[in-house]
Amino acid sequence: MAKKLPSGLKLMGIAPNILLKNVESTAPYLFQGEIDTSGPNRGFLAKLVFYKKNLKALNHIDLTEYFHLCLAAHWTTAGTFVPTDVDNQIREGLWRHETIGAHIQKMAKLTIESWSWDYEQVTNRKSYNPSRGQVMSTHEGTWLSVAIGAYNALIKNKQPVLAQDVADVILAEIDKEEKLLIELREKRDHINFLRSTALMAHNFGDLDRVIDQWQMNPEDPFYQRIYKLGHKLNSNYSPILVYSGQVNKALLALENHRHMSMRQPRALRKSHKFLIPVGPFMDQWGKVLGESQLLSPLEKVEIMAAFHEGFTRQD
Structure with missing residues (x-):
């Protein structure tokens, strides 16, 4: 049964105050001053701290702000031992909300913006390309899963221009991961390459799951360009993506199960x-x-x- 906030927002998902409690349970250090919430691209961290100090303000949020809160909570906890359970909300549920028409553009632009959020302090599941200062983590998979949800919602709601903007950033992220893998292999940086294969498998796996969740048309050229990149050769990309998927399956796939005990x-x-x-x-x-x-x-x-x-x- 839907819950209704004083603002009039109807929610099928987790209440905002409970979401904050979940963040505090798995990432208490955010609210204890250990994390630097200042500086560029860290506003999502500051937002959670603000609402923790101003709980009554949660009564007045609209759909866009609730989406923003869910994104912030998940970005903050995706690298923790117990991430917040809002995956389906930010990937699909909120994009199908009855009032989405009034919010879809703002939510889509926020999704694009979140691609550059600074997650450095809230995850250790990272690999590096030291020569370029590049970092890759599981957060890119989280982002891809939200972005493809945004893309499908925009197509469904007849917003082709903004849908293309989202698609362009999805392609930019895939291109970034492909180049990182190629450069690490060329430099024979074996440890970072191994780490990157695990991260790429996670990230493209997240993308594939939400493509399936939205039941994208297999005849769609965009679908054909981005689906199953870690499993099937694609003429748009280097074979290194499939090779990396095979390396991960052979050497690293068990790690995900082992981490559950932690x-x-x-x-x-x-x-x-x-x-x-x-x-x-x-x-x-x-x-x-x-x-x-x-x-x-x-x-x-x-x-x-x-x-x-x-x-x-x-x-």
Whole structure:
């Protein structure tokens, strides 16, 4: 049953105040001053801090602002041990809201803007191309999944110009990931290449799932250009995308299942410095945990036990 805010907004999803509580549960450090919310492209972090201090303001939000809040919450927690459960809302549900006509342009422009949000402090699941200063993470997959939802909603609501704007940024993101993989291979930066294959598989997997969710037309040229890039050769792109998908499946796919066990030791949520990195090697992360004064000896033992449990998982 839909909930109605004092502003008149009807919601089928999570209430805004509960969403903030979920963020605080998995990323308490955001509200404790550990994260720098100032500077360019960090407004999504500042927004959550603002609403935490001004809960009554949540009663007056409209659909666009609720969408913005969900994006901010998910960007802040996507790299944590328990991300907020708003995936379907930001990918599809809110784009099918009964009042979408009055908000779709603002929501689509916000989606484009979120491509450049600074997520550096809120995830450790990253790979790097040091020579260009490029970073890739699972956040790009989160963004792709929202963007393709926006694209489909814009097409459905007869907004072809803005739909093309969104499509152009989707293509730019795919191009960025392709070039990063090619350059890392050419430089023989094997560790960052391995990390990037896992991230690319995640990111394009998110894109594929939402393409299926919206039941895009397989005859659509845009569909043919962006679907199953990690699985099938595509004349628009280098074979390295499929090769990377194969490398991930052979060497790294188990890591996603193993990470689930790390939800258990809540001490890992004390600091953004404790966020788990992408495999295959986690030496530096282990050093950070081992040297930290924020963790008691017992908490460190609990973390080691959870990590060992995850390591033993084979499926």
